[in-house]
Amino acid sequence: MLKNKTRILVTHGIQYLAKADQIIVMKNGKISEIGSYNQLIEEKGEFSKLISEFSLKQAEEEELTEISEKEIIEVYLIVKSLINSYF
Numbered sequence: 001m002l003k004n005k006t007r008i009l010v011t012h013g014i015q016y017l018a019k020a021d022q023i024i025v026m027k028n029g030k031i032s033e034i035g036s037y038n039q040l041i042e043e044k045g046e047f048s049k050l051i052s053e054f055s056l057k058q059a060e061e062e063e064l065t066e067i068s069e070k071e072i073i074e075v076y077l078i079v080k081s082l083i084n085s086y087f
Contacts, residue, residue: 014054023047 009020017023018037025033025040025047033040033047040047 014051017051 023040024031033045
């Protein structure tokens with residue numbers, strides 16, 4: 001049904017942008033950049049900065065998650081050890 005139709009996606013979901021054919025970036029209500037994901041990354045403009053910041057933030061969040069998982073495992077092992085020594 002939508003095969004030959006243009007679809008416009010308005011999103012703040014940066015993770016979807018790499019799949020778009022064309023991206024229109026707006027700043028202060030005006031178009032600041034137009035192009036494919038790769039073109040906009042290569043131009044090193046506002047879009048590229050936004051993606052870099054998003055990627056950095058995502059990496060930091062993943063690192064915190066990994067640390068949290070390690071801490072949970074350590075606490076589990078300590079509690080398990082205490083229970084085993086009690087019984």
